[in-house]
Structures are given as C-alpha cells and as structure tokens.
Amino acid sequence: MSEILVLVDHSDGTVKKVTLELLTLARGLGQPAAVVIGSGVDTQPLAEYGAETIYVADDGDLSNYVVGPKVDVLAQLVEEKSPAAVLIASSAEGKEVAGRLAVRLNSGVITDAVAVAEDLSATQSVFGGAVIVTSKVSTGTPIITVRPNSSPAEAAPAAGTVVPVAVTLTDTAKAAKITNRVVAQSGGRPELTEAAVVVSGGRGVGGEDGFGVIESLADSLGAAVGASRAATDAGWYPHQYQVGQTGKTVAPQLYIANGISGAIQHRAGMQTSKTIVVVNKDPEAPIFELADFGVVGDLFTVVPQLTEEIQKRKG
C-alpha cells in the first residue's frame, strides 16, 4: 500500500488536532506517514493516531525561513518515497506550502477540502457553502489541503517508526528569513480553528470591556472566542481572532454570533458551522438568515443570562 504523507502542524512542540484528523483520514487512503518539520515535537500522538512511519526533519535552521524549508523537505520525500498523496492542514501557511510544492513537483493541488474519498477525489464546499464540488487531481502526486474540523480524529495505534530525514535547503528556501516571532497571548482557550464551539462578538459588543461577557460565555462552554473585523479593527480584540474572509475560517459544531450583522465577508469564515446561534438586537440583521436559533435582543442581557443558565445546568 502506498504511503500518504501528512504534514504535521504543531505549535510549541504540541501536535495540533487537525493533524490527528488528517492521520485518521489518511488511514482510509493508504498507509499514513507523518512528516515532522522542526525540533522538539512530541511524536507520540502521531503513532497513536495511525502513523506507521514518522519522518522527522529537525535541523534547527528549518524554522527560520518562510514556507520554503517545508516545501524542500516535502519535495524530497515525495521524490524518494513516491507517496499516493500529500495531505496538509488548510491554514493560510498550509495552503502556501501546498501551492509551492505543486509547482515544484508538477502536481495538481486542491485546497480547502472537507472530505477526501478512497479514490483521492476531494470534496470542497464553495461560495459560502452554497455549492458542493468534487474534484480530482489528474497530474502528478495529489496535494490536498484539508480544513480543520472536517472529519473526526480517532485513535488507532500504529508502529510510528521514526525515520530521521537529512535535508539540504535550497537557496530559495532561505530567501525570506524570520528575524523575530511575536506571539499574542492565547488566554488558555482552545485554538480558534480547532475549537468545537466558537463564541464571537462584533461591533454590538461596544468596546474592549464588552468582550468580557463574550469571554465568560465562551468559558462556560469551553469555547474559543472569535470576533468580527469591526471589532478587531477597532482594537477591541486581537486580529488573530478575526473570523471571515480575511481572518480565519471556522467550522465548529456550534457558533454563537453576538452583535454581528453578518456581512458577506464575515459569513465567508463561519457559514459552514454545523449549528449557528445568533443574538442581535436588529431583527433585520442578515446573520439571522443563517441562524438555527436566533434571539432578537440586547446581548448585554441575553448573553450573561445564557452564561448563568449554562453554569446552573452544569451544576
């Protein structure tokens, strides 16, 4: 059986949930092989979720450049191992890696898949979820980026044999050097794109302080906090929490939009959430079109009451 290479997405040495989802998906397509780029990554979850082989490229220099080193490592592995496909998480950077790798290898690429079938055809949900498209790569090694939360992560322990990979970086890979990394605080909540529940606030939250009620609701549900661009632009909440066209795309089980009107650019980032709850005082707000359950009312009374009720029910 051919290998399916899965590029491991990690932060601070911890493998992200999306990688475990991709390994689970890969098991249905071939033999999962994880590719770890960077040092100090805990590889144990990779074996637990089905990686037969774990290729590790941990030369310290690899993380000092934008995207290029990841393309070099994957290109080298594809040439050596001839896998049936390469799966990458559909983050902004994941898509860049996929795009460059496709050009390098003369292969077709599909981004933002929500499912991949046994024949390696990929399903995408386009135009804000209104249209479902199935496509297939017809040239080279299929390179597919898959959205977080598209399919479950299920453990299935495998050998997880670690194979070190030596790489010589190309000059182009070293062309854009990272001189400093600035990490915004996460506040101990789940990562936005990975969270099962997202509670978002928009202009209706009224200010930085107003996000207190949003955070309390999020914490009562173990949720991540999101924000509309109106809220991030105003500086009420940091930009990396922006949901939408130019923020993150989320597809949680539950999305609660508070004081958000539902502009098309916001919808582009949350429309495929499984269940959508809306609190907005304007009954005409377009976001209600997406709501499974909507309350026309003031978020400053509805949201704290909801938080209290959740706490009560949880005992």
Add this chain to the structure above:
Amino acid sequence: MKIAVCVKQVPDTWAEKKLTDADRTLDRESADGVMNELDEYAVEEALLLTEASGGEVVAVSMGPDKAEETVRKALQMGADSGIHIVDDSLHGSDAIATSLVLSKVLADKGFDLIIFGSESTDARMSVVPAMVAERLGVPQMTFANKVEVAGETLKIQRQTEYGYDEVESSTPAVVSVVEKINEPRYPSFKGIMAAKKKPIETVTVADAGVDAGQVGLAAAWSQVDQFSERPPKAAGVKIEDDGSGGVKIAEYLSEQKFI
C-alpha cells in the same frame, strides 16, 4: 523602485456566484466584475511606496476582455501603466496555470517588488503569490501587514496564526498584503481623467512565451467531477427576547446536547 501589482477581476462580492453547467467554471458573465477588493490594498501599498521614494507602478491582470476595467481602475487609483493578459485559451485556468502566465510576464522586466492581494474572493485559494515566488525563485514575503523597503532590503511583518513574524529579504521579491495594511483610496476625478491616457499593453499567451496547451481548462491539473447546490438550510427558530432569551438559548443548546 519599479513595482508590479497583480489585480484580478472577480464577480461582485455581493452577487450570487454560480458555476456554469457547460464546463463547471465560474459563471463570470452573470455577475458584474469588480477589482478583487483585497487587491485594492495591494495597489494602495504600491502607490504609497512609490510616492514615498519614487518609481513606477505597473498593474497586471490576467482575465477576459472586460478585465481591462480592473486594470483601468488601478490606473485611476494612480498606477502608471497596465498589462492585460487576455487570450481565449486562458478560460478555465487554475492557480498553477495562472501563476505560470503571471510569472512569465513578470520575469525579466526589472521589477523590485511584485505585490499581490492576499486572496481572490472568488477562487479563495491564497496560493498564487506563493506559486509565483516559487516560479521566479525570489523571496516569498506574503501576508504582510507592514512593508518597509530600504535600498535592497525588504522587511515585512507577516501575519501568522499566532501573531506575526518579522521577516527580512532582499529585493526583488514577491509580496502579498493583508487588509490591515492601509486604507485604499478612491479614484479622484483627476485620477479618472488621467487614466484615460495611460497605456495598457495587451499580452497574449504566445507573447508571454507560454504554450497554449499549458493553460486553460483542459490543461488544469485538477478537474471538477461534479457539483451540486446544497439545499437551502431549513429556516431556524427566531424569537424576540421577552426577558428569558438567554434561558431559551440554554434550553435549545441542551436539546442539541451542547450542554
């Protein structure tokens, strides 16, 4: 400094987008075309950079006849000249082919920077800038929310999942900008008048040195097999808050097993 800025014409964001039944490509005829709104930030950044330290801005677009409107819009904003890549064989091109054509046209013209928007609102792939960097073998300085050029050194702040990275490279380089970077200007009356006289060069696939067999729908390295419109979502429940709205949501969430 000589800057190229890549602008794409896309269906108006607010228009309903459809795929054609004939060949499963985006139906570009049924919607009004506008400049991809994220590319307006790219044009603005190019103008700010050349206004600060001199130079010229060339707007480049690949697209059907009417995509010339988008090149013209960049000229109205203040770009000096335009290149419109138009050829029947381009219909249905994927990102691989688009990046091939753009990089052939952009190579060897002495551009210090090639600036892109961060994403096209129709394709939503966000890959063309990275692909062009790969093809030209120049630094990939993408997702910038700040750009500084000093001599041949380029510094950007690259927006990341967790915050931002400070990144440095030499020029020439490929840059893509995010919407936080600036506030795009509206064309002024003077700008609109001046744009009428600015040159737009029309380039075919053959002019670009690309074989027509490498572009277009038939050459795409991935194919759309099927598409279907998702049935519209069943209308949800909408209630007026009567003082118990929060409790009602909690009841709903508990029915749905979220609590």
